Amino acid sequence: MRRIYEPPEPDDGLRVLVDRLWPRGLARDEAHVDQWPKGLTPSTELRKWYHGGGTYEEFRRRYEAELDATEAAGLLDGLRETARKGPVTLLTASKTPEESHARVLADLLKG
Known part of the structure; x- marks a missing residue:
């Protein structure tokens, strides 16, 4: 889990944006x-x-x-399966990722 404004790291694996809105001031090609x-x-x-x-x-x-809920449960199951195969980095624009939905998702992926 990391802020999307941080540069990508080689060990990020699959980079998944978990915000509903696109982050302000960030070009799509820069977000990776x-x-x-x-x-x-x-x-x-x-x-x-x-x-x-x-x-x-x-x-x-x-x-x-x-x-x-049905749609979210299916997406979460798919992300869990992907995370079992290799690294997944959850990306958020939240200023406090440790108290955000990204933390909830990260905990659910681990558990």
């Missing part, structure tokens, strides 16, 4: 993104709730519930 599964991202409503003052613990619980 291999996949952008928007169906894995938190809903707009959940994002707004969290950034409006929600707690990380409750955000995590609600986001994990969203990931149980």
Whole structure:
């Protein structure tokens, strides 16, 4: 897991953007993104709730519930399978990746 604004590293493996919106000020050819599964991202409503003052613990619980939905569950299973075969780097523009949806996804991929 890393911020998308950081330069790619040789050991990144598959680079997956896990944000619903394209990061501001970043050209697509500079991002080196291999996949952008928007169906894995938190809903707009959940994002707004969290950034409006929600707690990380409750955000995590609600986001994990969203990931149980059919489309997201299939995408998550596919990403898990890919991660079993080699390195996957989750990319986010979040200023605090450790308290973001990227952390939730990273933990779910490990577990």
